[in-house]
Amino acid sequence: MTTTLLRGRLLSFHRAPLSLADSQSYLYEEDGGLLIEDGLIAAAGPYADVKTKAAEGTAEIDHRPHLILPGLIDMHLHFPQMQVIASYAANLLEWLNTYTFPEECRFVESAHAERIATHFYDELIRHGTTTAVAYCSVHKTSADAFFAEAMKRNMRMVGGKVMMDRNAPQGLLDTPEMGYDETRHVIADWHGKGRNHVAITPRFAITSTPAQMEATAALAREFPDLHIQTHLSENHDEIKYTCELYPDAIDYTDIYARYGLLGPKSLFGHAIHLSEREADVMSETGSVAIHCPTSNLFLGSGLFPLKALARREKPVRIGVATDIGGGSSYSMLKTMDEAYKIQQLLGERLNPLESYYLMTRGNAEALSLTDRIGTLDPGTEADLVVLDAAATPAMALKLETVKTLPEELFLLQTMGDDRTVAETYVAGVAMKAGLR
Ligand code: GUN
Ligand code: FE
Numbered sequence: 001m002t003t004t005l006l007r008g009r010l011l012s013f014h015r016a017p018l019s020l021a022d023s024q025s026y027l028y029e030e031d032g033g034l035l036i037e038d039g040l041i042a043a044a045g046p047y048a049d050v051k052t053k054a055a056e057g058t059a060e061i062d063h064r065p066h067l068i069l070p071g072l073i074d075m076h077l078h079f080p081q082m083q084v085i086a087s088y089a090a091n092l093l094e095w096l097n098t099y100t101f102p103e104e105c106r107f108v109e110s111a112h113a114e115r116i117a118t119h120f121y122d123e124l125i126r127h128g129t130t131t132a133v134a135y136c137s138v139h140k141t142s143a144d145a146f147f148a149e150a151m152k153r154n155m156r157m158v159g160g161k162v163m164m165d166r167n168a169p170q171g172l173l174d175t176p177e178m179g180y181d182e183t184r185h186v187i188a189d190w191h192g193k194g195r196n197h198v199a200i201t202p203r204f205a206i207t208s209t210p211a212q213m214e215a216t217a218a219l220a221r222e223f224p225d226l227h228i229q230t231h232l233s234e235n236h237d238e239i240k241y242t243c244e245l246y247p248d249a250i251d252y253t254d255i256y257a258r259y260g261l262l263g264p265k266s267l268f269g270h271a272i273h274l275s276e277r278e279a280d281v282m283s284e285t286g287s288v289a290i291h292c293p294t295s296n297l298f299l300g301s302g303l304f305p306l307k308a309l310a311r312r313e314k315p316v317r318i319g320v321a322t323d324i325g326g327g328s329s330y331s332m333l334k335t336m337d338e339a340y341k342i343q344q345l346l347g348e349r350l351n352p353l354e355s356y357y358l359m360t361r362g363n364a365e366a367l368s369l370t371d372r373i374g375t376l377d378p379g380t381e382a383d384l385v386v387l388d389a390a391a392t393p394a395m396a397l398k399l400e401t402v403k404t405l406p407e408e409l410f411l412l413q414t415m416g417d418d419r420t421v422a423e424t425y426v427a428g429v430a431m432k433a434g435l436r
Helices: 047-053 092-108 110-126 140-153 176-190 210-222 236-245 252-258 276-285 293-298 306-310 332-345 352-366 393-399 405-415
Strands: 003-013 026-037 040-046 059-070 072-078 129-135 157-160 196-202 227-232 266-270 288-291 317-320 384-387 421-426
Touching (some): 026 059, 059 352, 059 421, 072 266, 072 317, 072 332, 092 140, 110 129, 110 421, 129 227, 306 332
Parallel strands (some): 129 157, 196 227, 227 266
16 A cells, blocks of 8 residues: 655635635645545544554655645646647637637647647646546547546546537538447547546537437437536627527527536536526536636636626536636636636626635536545545645745735735646646656
């Protein structure tokens, strides 16, 4: 058995914090100990207590004065868009047609997909992200590269071969039958292998014919335990075009509803411009809206009403994500910095406890995976991030004035990035050190 004892300042959430003063919503241990046995958290608490549970000679790593949190979770990003990031486009549809679709065509080549996969996981680890929910390209080769690399690094990843059969270049189209068959092959090859989860992934209604939507509906019926991911209500032109393509549907959300794609394992990227009716349906079905703040600002898509959706009488479940390459940073800290600013523009407050809850336990709840990831609870997997609030000279200077934990978290969120991540553990193994 491999055991390690980490020492540092532990932070883990029990539930969503109700306010900045809600100290019952989280565990904070100033001199904390975290015992890891065979990749799982065996104990977490005061260092002096946890130390007594460690066998004689257990390797000990002292991360003080840094914070040790559950690894960050990114609920929506595109693995084949690492070289799309920072593309100068006016809006979503121009960005897709001009930059994104041509780039994704390259992932038919295994060698290219494998090369990008290496960089993709390096970047996640560098930024403290230990689980991510990704779109591959339409090509099975891209899903193979994505899941093979996840297994090499023993990371808990969710991903799917994109299904798309219209309104894109020929090199990026499958057919209803191909999309169905290849998704089944990806499931057979990868789901449950290592820590991999396969998601059913119709890109969005614009790129799927009704016949392909029928095929995704069939997959959803056959594999009710799998996650489903797609895009919803991101941009006004997109919404208008989508509704023209599905004239019988009441609205954008109703298109997916008609094919049985709503539910507690369904993850909808963006969902910015939902009507009250759509938000009700999302809530009633337990569907998750994924906020992608850097992407929404970068593409000018709109301001996601996070707080308003969460406090509805029928609240909508929410996740947070980078949406690389529409998003502009791999960092979940930067992502929450932008999420904060969007709520400011909407006249709302997103407090730092809520932000850290969302990046960790909140996203794990949105994935229905809190039994495995997202907390420091004993028995869960030792995916961790170690954050240094004095990582840069400017941060160290500001830190001199910081008096409370929420203030320190806010500093990390506002000024932090990959430099702030002192270490990233995947199933108990320090991964960032290996990249330096
Ligand atoms: N809608 C359909 N495909 C995409 C994509 O790749 N990125 C974003 N942001 N929106 C989409
Ligand atoms: Fe996206």
